[in-house]
Amino acid sequence: MLRQAWLVCVKDVRMEFRGKEALNAALAFALVVLILFSFAFDPTSEQIREITGGLLWILFAFSGVLLVNRSFAREQSNDCLDILIASRVPASALLLGKAMANLVFILTVEAVCLPVFSLLYNINLFLLPQWLLLVCLLTSWAISLLGTVFAAMTVNLRLRELMLPVIVYPMIIPALAGAMQLTNVVALGKPPEGDDLIWVRLLVGFDIIFTALALGLMDTILVD
Amino acid sequence: MSDKILLTVGLASAAFLVRNLYQMFMVLPDEAAQGAIYRIMYFHIPSWFSCFTCFFASGLASGYAIWKKNFRGDSLAVAATEVGLAFTAIGLATGMIWAKIIWGIWWTWDARLTWAFITALIYAGYLMMRSMIDDPGERMRVTGVLSIFAFTSVVITYKAIDWWRTQHPGAILSFRTGGGNTDPAMEAMIYQNWFALLLLTVVLVAVRFRMEESRREIEGLRRAVYAG
Amino acid sequence: MDQRNFTYMFYGFAAAWLILALYVVSLVARGRKLSEQVETLKRTIKQEKA
Numbered sequence: 242m243l244r245q246a247w248l249v250c251v252k253d254v255r256m257e258f259r260g261k262e263a264l265n266a267a268l269a270f271a272l273v274v275l276i277l278f279s280f281a282f283d284p285t286s287e288q289i290r291e292i293t294g295g296l297l298w299i300l301f302a303f304s305g306v307l308l309v310n311r312s313f314a315r316e317q318s319n320d321c322l323d324i325l326i327a328s329r330v331p332a333s334a335l336l337l338g339k340a341m342a343n344l345v346f347i348l349t350v351e352a353v354c355l356p357v358f359s360l361l362y363n364i365n366l367f368l369l370p371q372w373l374l375l376v377c378l379l380t381s382w383a384i385s386l387l388g389t390v391f392a393a394m395t396v397n398l399r400l401r402e403l404m405l406p407v408i409v410y411p412m413i414i415p416a417l418a419g420a421m422q423l424t425n426v427v428a429l430g431k432p433p434e435g436d437d438l439i440w441v442r443l444l445v446g447f448d449i450i451f452t453a454l455a456l457g458l459m460d461t462i463l464v465d
Numbered sequence: 466m467s468d469k470i471l472l473t474v475g476l477a478s479a480a481f482l483v484r485n486l487y488q489m490f491m492v493l494p495d496e497a498a499q500g501a502i503y504r505i506m507y508f509h510i511p512s513w514f515s516c517f518t519c520f521f522a523s524g525l526a527s528g529y530a531i532w533k534k535n536f537r538g539d540s541l542a543v544a545a546t547e548v549g550l551a552f553t554a555i556g557l558a559t560g561m562i563w564a565k566i567i568w569g570i571w572w573t574w575d576a577r578l579t580w581a582f583i584t585a586l587i588y589a590g591y592l593m594m595r596s597m598i599d600d601p602g603e604r605m606r607v608t609g610v611l612s613i614f615a616f617t618s619v620v621i622t623y624k625a626i627d628w629w630r631t632q633h634p635g636a637i638l639s640f641r642t643g644g645g646n647t648d649p650a651m652e653a654m655i656y657q658n659w660f661a662l663l664l665l666t667v668v669l670v671a672v673r674f675r676m677e678e679s680r681r682e683i684e685g686l687r688r689a690v691y692a693g
Numbered sequence: 694m695d696q697r698n699f700t701y702m703f704y705g706f707a708a709a710w711l712i713l714a715l716y717v718v719s720l721v722a723r724g725r726k727l728s729e730q731v732e733t734l735k736r737t738i739k740q741e742k743a
Contacts, residue, residue, distance in 0.1 A: 390614075394607045398597050408594065411586040412614060415621060439628060450617060458610045461531050500698045505705035512709065551716040558708040566701045665713075669720070676724055679731065686734050690741065 242334045249330065249338025254345050256315070263311040264346055267304040271354050274300050275361065289362055294424030297358060298417050301351060302384060306406050308346045309388030312339050313396040322396070332463040333456045336389055340455075343385035351377055368430035376423045379444040383416035383451065390455045393462050419444045471671055478664035485658045493654060505563045510638075511659035512556040513581075515666050517619055519549030520588065522670075524616040527609035536681060539605040542612055543595060544673035546588055548666055553585045568632065577633035580622040587615045601681060 257264055278296055282289065316322035325335060355373075359366050366373060391409050395401045419440035426433050433441060489504050496503035523545040530538030560578075561571045572578065591611050598604040626635050637647050638655070 387614075390610075394594075394611065397603065400597060404594060404597060408587075408590045408611065411583050411590065412618070414583050415618075451614070454614060454617075458531075458613065461606050462610055500695065502698045502702045502705070504702055508706065508709045548716075551712060555709045555712045558712060559705045562701055562705040562708060566698055669716070672720055672724075676720070676727055679727055683727065683730050683734060686738070690734065690737055 242331060242337075245330045245334040246337035246341065249325075249335055250341040250345075253312070253315075253339060253342035257342070257346060263308050263315075264349065267307045267346070267350055268353060270307060271300055271304040271350050272357065274303070275354060275358060279361070284362055290364060290428065291425065293358075293362075293364055293366070293428050294421035297354070297424060298380065298420045300354065301347065301381070302410065302413065302417055304350050305343075305347045305381070305384040306388055306409055308350070309343050309385060309392050309409075310402060310405055312343055312389055312392045314392075314401065317396065326463050332459040335463065336393065336455060336459040340382075340386045340389040343389055344381055347381040347385055348377065351381065364428055365430075366424075366428050369427050369432060372423070372427045372432060375441075376420055376427065376444070379448055380416050380420035382448055383444070384413055386448070386451055386455055387413050390451075390459070390462070393459070416444055416447050419447075471668055474664050475668040478661055478668065481657070481661035481664065485654070485661055488654060488657075493651060496651070499567060502563060502566045505559050507654055507658045509556060509559040509563060510655050511662045512552045512559065514659050515662045516549045516552035516556055517623060518663065519545045519552060519666060519670070520584075520612075520616060520619045523549065523612050527612040530605055531609045534602075534605075536601065536605060537678070539601075539609065540674050540677035540681065541670070542609065543592070543677055544670045546591055546612065547673055548669045550585065550588055550592070551669070552662075552666070553581070553588070557581065557585065573632050575631040575633055576625040576629035577622065577631045580618065580625050584615070584618045584622050587618050591615060601684065 278284070282292075313322060316325060326332070330338075355366055355377075358364070388405075388409055391405055391412070395404045395408070398404050422437060422440045423433055423444075426437050485507070489507055493504075495501050523542045526538045526541040526545060528538075529535060530542060560581075564573070565571050591608055594611060595604055595608050598607060625631060626633060636642050638652060639645070639647065
C-alpha cells in the first residue's frame with residue numbers, strides 16, 4: 242500500500258511542479274497576505290513577537306486549504322477520479338499519497354514564507370531550527386491530511402470552494418492552536434517545556450488519531 | 466416507537482421537569498458563594514451532558530449507517546445532531562448568563578469555552594453539508610464520516626478542564642473528583658434534571674427521526690414521479 | 694448584587710426554556726411543511742395514474 246501511495250504522491254507532485262497552477266496561486270496569496278499584515282499593526286513594534294505564531298499559521302492554514310482544494314478537483318477533468326477509484330490502488334493509499342503530495346506543497350509554501358517573514362518583520366524564527374521543523378511537519382501533516390479527507394468529501398459539491406473551509410478550519414483548530422503556541426515559544430529561542438509540552442503532545446495525538454481515522458474511513462468516502 | 470410510548474415519555478419528562486423546578490426553588494437553598502444564580506447549573510450541566518450524549522449517539526448511528534449501509538442510521542444521526550445542537554445553544558446561553566454574574570463578562574476565550582464553540586461550529590457545518598449533497602447514498606457516507614471525525618472535538622471539550630487551566634470551573638461531580646466538592650443533594654439534583662432532559666431528548670430525537678424518514682421517502686417518491 | 698443575581702438566574706432559566714420552545718416550534722413547522730409535501734405528491738401520483 243505504501244508503494245502505491247508513493248506512486249500517487251509522485252504523480253501529484255510531478256503534475257503540480259510542471260504546471261505550478263495551485264502552487265503559484267497559493268504562494269502569491271501567502272506573500273500578499275504577508276504584506277497585508279504590515280498594515281494590520283505596527284510592523285516595527287515588539288508586540289509582533291507575541292502574535293508571530295498566530296499570523297503565520299493563519300496564513301499557512303489559508304494557503305493550505307487553497308492547495309488542498311485542488312487535490313481532488315484536479316482529477317475531475319477526463320473522469321480521472323473515477324479511473325483512480327476503479328484502479329487497483331485502494332482508497333486509503335490514494336488518500337495517503339494525495340496527503341503526502343499536499344504536505345510537500347504546504348511545506349514548500351512554508352519554506353518560502355518563513356524566511357520572508359523573518360526578513361520583513363525582523364524576527365529570527367530559526368533560532369531553534371529542529372523545533373521549528375518539527376512543528377511545521379506535524380502541523381502541516383494535520384492540515385494536509387484533514388484537508389485531503391474533506392476535499393474528497395466535498396469534491397462533488399456545488400459550493401465546493403465555500404464548503405471546504407467551513408468544515409476544515411474548525412476541525413484543524415486544535416492543531417493550529419498548538420502550532421501557534423509552539424511557534425511563539427520557538428521564535429523566542431527557548432525550547433518548549435512545562436506547559437508548552439502539552440501542545441506537542443496534542444499535535445502528535447491529533448496526527449495519529451486522524452491519520453488512523455482517515456485511513457480507516459477513506460474507502461467509505463470514495464468507493465461505492 | 467409508537468405515538469403512545471412517545472407521548473408517555475414526553476409527559477413523564479414534563480412532569481419530572483416541573484417536579485425538579487419545584488425542588489430547585491422551594492427545597493434546595495442558595496449556594497453559599499454564588500447565591501441564587503448557581504441554580505443555572507441545574508440546566509447548564511445537564512444540557513451539556515445531553516448534548517454530548519446526542520453527539521455520541523450521532524457518531525454511533527453514523528458508524529452503523531456506514532457499516533450496514535442503513536439509511537435509518539443516517540436519519541437517527543441527523544436527528545441526534547440537531548437536538549444536540551439545540552442543547553449546545555442552551556448550554557452556551559445559560560453558561561454566558563451565569564458568567565455575566567460570576568465573572569462579570571459574557572464570554573472568555575479559555576479552552577473549555579473555545580472548544581465548546583468550535584464543536585458547535587463543526588456540527589453546524591455537518592447540517593450545512595447535508596443540505597448541499599443531493600444523492601442520499603453519498604450524503605450518508607460523507608456526513609457519516611464527518612460526524613465520526615467531529616466527535617473528537619466533543620472529547621476535547623469534555624477533557625479541556627483537565628488538560629488546561631481554564632477560567633471555566635473544574636470538575637465538580639463526584640465521579641470525576643472523588644466526592645466532597647459538592648453537596649450530595651445538589652449533585653443529585655443535577656442528575657435528576659439530566660434524567661428529565663434525557664427523556665425529553667429521546668422524544669425530540671424520535672420526532673425528528675420520523676421527519677427525516679418521511680423526508681427521505683418524499684425524496685424517493687419525487688424521483689420516481691419525475692423519472693416516470 | 695442580590696437582586697441582579699436573582700434576575701439573571703431568571704434570565705438563565707428563561708433562555709433555556711425559550712430555546713427549547715423555539716426548537717419545538719421549528720420542529721412542528723417543518724413537520725407541517727413535510728405533510729403538505731406528502732399531500733402534493735400524493736395528488737401528483739394520482740394524476741399520473743389517471
